[in-house]
Amino acid sequence: MPAAASLPQPSMGSQMMPWSPGANVHGVKGETHDITVFVCPPPKSAARCPSAAWWPPDGEDHEEKRIAYVAMTRTRGDVVLCVSGDCFRRLSVDRASFVGALESMDR
Numbered sequence: 477m478p479a480a481a482s483l484p485q486p487s488m489g490s491q492m493m494p495w496s497p498g499a500n501v502h503g504v505k506g507e508t509h510d511i512t513v514f515v516c517p518p519p520k521s522a523a524r525c526p527s528a529a530w531w532p533p534d535g536e537d538h539e540e541k542r543i544a545y546v547a548m549t550r551t552r553g554d555v556v557l558c559v560s561g562d563c564f565r566r567l568s569v570d571r572a573s574f575v576g577a578l579e580s581m582d583r
Contacts, residue, residue: 501547507550508551509552510551510552511553511555512550512551513555514558516557516559516560517560518560518562519563525566526563526567527563528566530544530571531570557578
């Protein structure tokens with residue numbers, strides 16, 4: 477099921493809804509947005525974790541890195557990055573400068 481199909485659809489009445497349906501990064505190529513929410517499902521292995529996949533060894537090009545870059549640079553406003561606790565811990569250790577550049581909200 478496409479992500480947008482799982483979201484409630486805006487009212488067709490006269491009242492404006494304060495949100496719009498979502499779309500995945502492949503469906504919005506070339507567009508910009510007021511906010512981008514990038515959800516990284518828990519990886520099946522540490523090698524597939526963004527902490528590794530977004531920083532490939534020199535000379536290697538990873539599709540995950542390209543997709544993340546495109547998604548995060550298409551916003552006119554905020555980027556919300558959602559990762560699992562394990563991924564966040566690996567990012568904090570292996571990519572401390574990346575995590576330091578982000579504002580996060582722990583609850």
